[in-house]
Amino acid sequence: MRIVYAVPGPMSKTALGSAELRRRQELLQRWAPEGVEVTVQNVLSGPASIESAYEEHVSVEQTARLVTRLEAEGADAIILGCYGDPGLDALCELTERAVVVGPGAASAHLAAMLGHRFGIVTVADGVVHPLRRLVADAGLAGSLAGIAVVDVPVLELGTDREASALRAADAGRRLIERDGADVLVLGCMSMAFLELDADLRAKLGVPVLNPVKAALAIAHARALFGWRHSKTAYPTPRKLAAGATLDDLVVG
Amino acid sequence: MRIVYAVPGPMSKTALGSAELRRRQELLQRWAPEGVEVTVQNVLSGPASIESAYEEHVSVEQTARLVTRLEAEGADAIILGCYGDPGLDALCELTERAVVVGPGAASAHLAAMLGHRFGIVTVADGVVHPLRRLVADAGLAGSLAGIAVVDVPVLELGTDREASALRAADAGRRLIERDGADVLVLGCMSMAFLELDADLRAKLGVPVLNPVKAALAIAHARALFGWRHSKTAYPTPRKLAAGATLDDLVVG
Amino acid sequence: MRIVYAVPGPMSKTALGSAELRRRQELLQRWAPEGVEVTVQNVLSGPASIESAYEEHVSVEQTARLVTRLEAEGADAIILGCYGDPGLDALCELTERAVVVGPGAASAHLAAMLGHRFGIVTVADGVVHPLRRLVADAGLAGSLAGIAVVDVPVLELGTDREASALRAADAGRRLIERDGADVLVLGCMSMAFLELDADLRAKLGVPVLNPVKAALAIAHARALFGWRHSKTAYPTPRKLAAGATLDDLVVG
Amino acid sequence: MRIVYAVPGPMSKTALGSAELRRRQELLQRWAPEGVEVTVQNVLSGPASIESAYEEHVSVEQTARLVTRLEAEGADAIILGCYGDPGLDALCELTERAVVVGPGAASAHLAAMLGHRFGIVTVADGVVHPLRRLVADAGLAGSLAGIAVVDVPVLELGTDREASALRAADAGRRLIERDGADVLVLGCMSMAFLELDADLRAKLGVPVLNPVKAALAIAHARALFGWRHSKTAYPTPRKLAAGATLDDLVVG
Amino acid sequence: MRIVYAVPGPMSKTALGSAELRRRQELLQRWAPEGVEVTVQNVLSGPASIESAYEEHVSVEQTARLVTRLEAEGADAIILGCYGDPGLDALCELTERAVVVGPGAASAHLAAMLGHRFGIVTVADGVVHPLRRLVADAGLAGSLAGIAVVDVPVLELGTDREASALRAADAGRRLIERDGADVLVLGCMSMAFLELDADLRAKLGVPVLNPVKAALAIAHARALFGWRHSKTAYPTPRKLAAGATLDDLVVG
Amino acid sequence: MRIVYAVPGPMSKTALGSAELRRRQELLQRWAPEGVEVTVQNVLSGPASIESAYEEHVSVEQTARLVTRLEAEGADAIILGCYGDPGLDALCELTERAVVVGPGAASAHLAAMLGHRFGIVTVADGVVHPLRRLVADAGLAGSLAGIAVVDVPVLELGTDREASALRAADAGRRLIERDGADVLVLGCMSMAFLELDADLRAKLGVPVLNPVKAALAIAHARALFGWRHSKTAYPTPRKLAAGATLDDLVVG
Known part of the structure; x- marks a missing residue:
């Protein structure tokens, strides 16, 4: 089974660079279920990191081109490599x-299976409302205990892993003690690739979901059992259904 | 007061062309409250019409550039010229x-003030779920009776006004009789600029909201009274707050 | 356009008296959109102020007589001059x-357009639940962060404006910090006519809605565009439809 | 135990007259649990019947005077003699x-104990929305399958009992078959005093609640066990707490 | 009228023993409405106390045998003698x-009639979520302010009544002050038979419901008026309807 | 990885017998992801099939003993072999x-990831409400379009596979056309082991989830990534935590 992890920003062109892409691919391959080959690809232009609704929207066009190409090339499953699932609805229309x-959706549903109310630890005020919408659109608004922000720019998270882990634990503790969370989700891919899930579980005593692993698990299961998204729910855009290409959809 | 109606697609480059832009500007100016000057502007590149979630996302980047320029040039209020409010969250972050x-949000709130449950008459299966999300994000999911689709491509709506009016009335009648709607909203700007609201009200006996007029009314009121959006709710993206430009946000 | 602000209590007969009515009319006229003439009228008998559900109900009969007379005299729009919208459902039945x-409804809907969750600052424990019902009936229960009470009798609010402003700011701060409000609404007309909205916005940094201005804005827009309430939602009482008068409805 | 059934309209002055009051008192006494003495009293002025939100509000002032007098005279419990519970919130403030x-609230809660979703059979379009609010305010919106209207004026219901029973059964059947109701409630006191509950249960095979019996049951239980309403939930109006009388509350 | 209080655990075989069963029967008879004879019966095998979901499920089989026998013997009403209503859905299927x-359901509905939001004081972390489900299944999730746990094993509650009362009052105070409860419910039968309701009401100033009295009240009312549960909502299990016995349902 | 499929009824002692258990084990092994060994075990006493809430409760005790033994013997994951998840809360307390x-929960969450609203096709009126509770307890009430019943006793489903498939397709079509489902779930293990999912998808054009495959997928993923349930959400029963055994919990 071939799964591609599609990064919706040009990470290879940022300070993190191709080394980080390779590091992530190695982790993904290490985490993947048996029989799965994972590769990582990123778009060549887009936001360096996604910390606002604006950056979410802006990432969609290039990501759509990458994802439709990956589908055409035979990928069994594609993981959208950003916790906020930017443009997931559009990608389902196009595939x-x-x-x-x-x-985001994958880890929310898994979290809801592990307890009664889950909390999300994330990294920017600018994504709190987008994440709340994400959970509501997944149908799980009633299972969300809260969202806590660790105030570190995404791009600096990895420079001091220990400090990041401590601040994430503080945020998680607030969600448990004040908001009644009994499960936590790491709400940011950079945290996920720092593997903060194991740290937090050890410190806080509740299950902590890593969204990368959650996406791998759901991608594997859906590809294995042939569970594609409903085209009734996500109809192909009318112009594409009538024969247009993605290029034709954008005029001017 | 200067209000700009910002079309998130390059209408001037489509078959409708600048004539339609002028026609819409005339209607907007005719409908506008006293003391308001309305102009119409469109982006120079983007989707020809917005009939899917994909086209919504893709429209945001150019629209954001137009809207931030309009703000810089001193516009008092900007109306996002598409019923589905594509990228409204992002535009609030940037302004x-x-x-x-x-x-969409403006007419949903006004509809909720006129009755108990409103229905939306729109034009493409592909926007039903995005519109449902829009209403839910406005906090009004419980006031939505339903969404009915008139199966005509947006770009053909105006070619036979009478046929379009009849089909819209059929859809509205279903919403009233089967779903219990007591107010209707036209869920598409092309319908709005055909002024189908008066037809439907006469035929169906319930209030029918034209979303263009709804947006004009709310834009005028908010500019008059200085009711800007909450920056706590829509924080400026972290990189912009730190001095970056919109150009800097997109890499590659 | 003629808008009448109908006070559902006999303010002219209270200590505040006709002077306060005139002061309010001047403010209303100053705030009104271009082309609008606003007058103030009060009922000649009813509660001196409305600080409980009981006083709400008791105000309706005289207010209904005033409002139906104003409609008969050609008023374009009538603003119910009490934040709690007492008897609004009945007034819609009769007009x-x-x-x-x-x-109340007007400012709740406008607040929901400015952010994600709004809080109400009001003046009596006795209206907290009635206001919660008002917001729920407007369909916006999910957008209400909370209601905070400034413990001052309505009729004493204006005697020490600075003290009132400070206490209102404390209440607003609690709504923001503890309940997560990102927009505030002044939940009392006396606060509104003290123009505490500007003070609070300056002190607290979030949008603050003045319900008098909100009602003016919505009244103007609805009258301008002909958006009357749905008679399907608010049917004329059966006896009136059969020819009875308001007098006939009350026996004994 | 002394229970008073307080009719919020001057029935003794209508065509139904004192004979109907006596008939209702006899039924109430027959239905009452052991040890309960029930008397019927009506207000001397107010709406002849309550078929709209307007008539609900208008009934409150006189009913409040009756109810506070009954409390002062030592009544153990008072049943508000109208299905729509007009002004119940105010009556709780005053007692x-x-x-x-x-x-209305009593039968809604009992209905929710007998099945999963209940339907209400009532007699006027004008009370459908007020009843929906009543159920929502009782916290039971999610348990309401629907409300069906038997189109007969309240004051004519009793003139042809058989016809009324047939039409009520039709309405009940719609609620069961189309809306999924598994319990029914008679939503009108005139139906209740026609004892249509037995007819409907026999015809439709689901439990049917008579709201008069429901109110008797709850009044008896609450008086027996001393379960008074929460004054935290329904605080005494500020002016009354400070020593004013009901008369003082209305000026002019 | 004959009401049986059916204890879903073999209390007669525990340390509390038959003396406690007799003490409870005396209290029940003392509390019962006029004309009611109450007896207490317990199952002969099952959990000693119910402090977890597991113990709830395990109690159902023996309780079902007891309840169906009591129905066959002519009991008018049967009270399930555990606050958490274990297996109530099944008992409705079988009777x-x-x-x-x-x-649990009876006291939740009565609590909702006394105020706006109620809190539950209970005795074990293990029942918090089952109680939350119980309230949600009763349709009242929106009326639940919270659940507070007094950390005392059920079987030790009665050994120091004063200490238990103090700790219950602390829990109740938290529900009122932090969670906004305006009515309380004792969420455990052992607390109920200690009559902690009077203590708490005196200390906390809000109504406090004793679930045993609540169940008595509802059992009496329903038996008096013939309000049986809906067999549409709780259909007889298919095998029983086809002639099988309870014994036949369990194989092996 | 060792996964055990634990059947909560003594299938080996019914007409289906050990042959059916073997057939199911073969299918499970065929469907399982690479590296997974699946075995099937059933309890030795309990309901022959589960078609009511009563049968659900009754199955829990023996299933708990089986599941705790399997955990002690080192099983990595245990699938509760009944669509209605009977006693899942208790099993989480004990493990x-x-x-x-x-x-049931696994397929509901997966269904919610494939579309907007899912429908369940099941086999007995008696489980409709238990399934509705299951979905609500999973936090997904808002994503459930409806539940449709194929009126065939569970134990006869397999005797005419074609007839069962046709009736299931009729039920699925109703869910899609009348209730707006865009994804379906087979709500019964017997249907699942008939592999009706492929038939239905072909006939109806929407994704159809087989709950056995859903459970396998989630069991595999959770065991692989170490995602155990939250003990904060499902605390160990107090008596067990204090050293008692399952045997000790049942007295008499």
């Missing part, structure tokens, strides 16, 4: 055969 | 002084 | 041509 | 020792 | 003529 | 290391 998985 | 109004 | 606006 | 019961 | 009452 | 998966 039919390939499984497309958003880590 | 602070100018009022930014989405016709 | 058809004139626009009738409740400041 | 403290006596139990005050609304048949 | 048709007898009224079956759960104290 | 800590092993993953325990309910097919």
Whole structure:
């Protein structure tokens, strides 16, 4: 089974660079279920990191081109490599055969299976409302205990892993003690690739979901069992159904 | 007061062309409250019409550039010229002084003031779920009776006004009789600029909201009274707050 | 356009007296959109102020007589001059041509357009639950962060404006910090006519809605565009439809 | 135990007259639990019947005077004699020792104990929305399958009992078959005093609640066990707490 | 009228023993409305106390045998003697003529009639989520302010009544002050038979419901008026309807 | 990885017998992800099939003994072999290391990831309300379009596979056309082991989830990534935590 982790920003062109892409691919391959080959690809232009609704929207066009190309090339499943699932609805409209998985929705549903109310630890005030919408659109608003922000820019998270882990634990503790969370989700891919989930579980005593692993798990299961998204729910855009290409959709 | 109606697609480059832009500007100016000057502007590149979630996302980047320029040029209020309010959350992040109004949210709130449950008459299966999300995000999911689709491509709506009016009335009648709607909203700007609201009200006996007029009303009121959006709710993206420009946000 | 602000209590007969009515009319006229003439009228008997559900109900009969007379006299729109919208449902049943606006519903819907969750600052424990019902009936229960009470009798609010402003700011701060409000609404007409909205916005940094201005804005827009309430939602009482008068409805 | 059934309209002055009051008292006494003495009293002025929100509000002032007098005279419990519980919130504000019961809320809660979703059979379009609010305010919106209207004026219901029973059964059947109701409630006191509950249960095979019996049951239980309403939930109006009388509350 | 209080655990075989059963029967008889004879019966095998979801499920089989026997023997109403209503849905499936009452649902509905939001004081972390489900299944999730745990094993509650009362009052105070409860419910039968309701009401100033009295009240009312549960809502299990016995349902 | 499919009824002692258990084990093994060994075990006493809430409760005690034994013997994950997840809450209380998966919750969450609203096709009126509770307890009430019943006794489903498939397709079509489902779930294990999912998808054009495969997928993922249930959400029963055994919990 071939799963592609599609990064909706040009990470290879940022300070993190190709080394980080490779590091992530190694982790993904290490985490993947048996029989799965994971590769990482990023778009060549887009936001360096996604910390606002604006950056979410802006990432969609290039990501759509990457995802439709990956489907055409035969990928079994594609993981949208950003916790906020930017444009997942659009990607489902544009694809039919390939499984497309958003880590945000995948981890929210898994979290709801592990307890009664989950909390999300994330990294920017600017995504709190977008994440709340994500959970509501997944149908799980009633299972969300809260969202806590660790105030570190995404791009600086990895420079001091220990400090980041401590601040994430503080945020998680607030969610448990004040908001009644009994499960936590890491709400940011950079945290996920720092593997803060194990730290937090050890410190806080509740299950902590890593959204990358959650997306891998759901991508694998859906591809294995042929569970594609409903085209009744996500119809192909009328112009594409009538024969237009993605290029034709944008005029001017 | 200067209000700009910002079309998130390059209408001037489509078959409708500049003539339609002028026609819409005339209607807007005719409908506008006293003391308001309305102009119409469109982006120079983007989707020809917005009939899917994908086209919504894709429209945001150019619209954001137009809207931030309009704010810088001193517009008092900007109406996002598409019923589905594509990227309204992002536009609120990027602006602070100018009022930014989405016709979808504006007409949903006005509809909720006129009755108990409203229905939306729209034009494409592909926007039903995005519109449902829009209403839910406005906090009004419980006031939505339903969404009915008139199966005509947006770009053909105006070619046979009478046929379009009849089909819209059929859809409205279903919403009233089967779903219990007591107020209707036209869920598409092309319908709005055909002024189908008066036809439907006469035929169906319930209030029918034209989203263009709804957006004009809310834009005028908010600019008059200085009701800007909450920056606590829509914080400026971290990189912009730190001095970056919109150009800097997109890499590659 | 003629808008009448109908006070559902006999203010002219209280200590505040006609002077306060005139002061309010001047403010209303100053705030009104271009082309609008606003007059103030009060009922000649009823509660001196409305600080409980009981006083709300008791105000309705005289207010209904005033409002139906104003409609008959050609008013374009009538604003119910009490934040709690007492009897708004009944007034919609009794009218058809004139626009009738409740400041509570109007400001709740406008607040929901400015952010994600709004808080209400009001003046009596006795209206907290009635206001919660008002917001729920407007369909916006999910957008209400909370209601905070400034413990000052309505009729003493204006005697020490600075003290009132400070206490209102404390209440607003609690709504923001503890309950997560990102927009505030003044939940009392006396606060509104003290123009505490500007003070609070300056002190607290979030949008603050003045319900009098909100009602003016919605009344103007609805009258301008002909958006009357749905008679399907608010049917004329059966006896009136059969020819009875308001006098006939009350026996004994 | 002394329970008073307080009719919020001057029935003794209508065509139904004192004979109907006596007939209702006899039924109430026959239905009452052991040890209960029930008397019927009506207000001397107010709406002849309550078929709209307007008539609900207008009934409150006189009913409040009756109810507070009954409390002062030592009644153990007072049943508000109208299905729609008009002004129940206000009556709870004004009383403290006596139990005050609304048949609408009482029967909604009992219905919810007998099945999963209940339907209400009522008699006027004008009360559908007020009843929906009543159920929502009781916290039971999610348990309401629907409300069906038997189109007969309240005051004519009793003139042809068989015809009324047939039409009520039709309405009940719609609620069961189309809306999924598994319990029914008679939503009108005139139907209740026609004892249509037995007819409907026999015809439709689901439990049917008579709101008069429901109110009797709850009044008896609450008086027996001393379950008064929460004064935290229904605080005494500030002016009354400070020593004013009901008369003082209305000026002019 | 004959009401049986059916204890779903073998209390007679525990340390509390038959003396406690007799003490409870005396209290029940003392509390019962006029004309009611109450007896207490317990199952002969099952959990010693119910402090977890597991113990709830395990109690159902023996309780079902007891309840169906009591129905066959002519009991008018049966109270399920555990606050959490374990297996109430199943008992409604298995019975048709007898009224079956759960104290949890009964007290939740009565609490909702006394105020706006109620809190539950209970005795074990292990029942918090089952109680939350119980309230949600009663349709009242929106009326639940919270659940507070007094950390005392059920079987030790009665050994130091004063200490238990103090700790229950602390829990109740938290529900009022932090969670906004305006009515309390004792969420455990051992607390109920200690009559902690009077203590708490005196200390905290809000109504406090004793679930045993609540169940008595509802059982009496339902038996008196013939309000049986809906067999549409709780259909007889298919095998029983086809002639099988309870014994036949369990194989092996 | 060792996954055990634990059947909560003594299938080996019914007409289906050990042959059916073997057939199911073969299918499970065929469907399982790479690296997974699946075995099937059933309890030795309990309901022959589960078609009511009563049968659900009755199955829990023996299933708990089986599941805790399987955990002690080192099973990585245990699938509760009944669509309605009977006693899943209790099984989570009793286990800590092993993953325990309910097919009902697992398939509901997966269904919610494939579309906007899912429908359940099941086989007995008696489980409709238990299934509705299951979905609500999973937090997904708002994503459930409806539940449709194929009126065939569970134990006869397999005797005419074609007829069962046709009736299931009729039920699925009703869910899609009348209730707006865009994804379907087979709500019964017997349907699942008939592999009706492929038939239905072909006939109806929407994704159809097989709950056995859903449970396998989630069990595999959770065991692989170590996602155990939250002991904060599902605390160990107090008596067990204090050293008692399952045997000790049942007295008499």
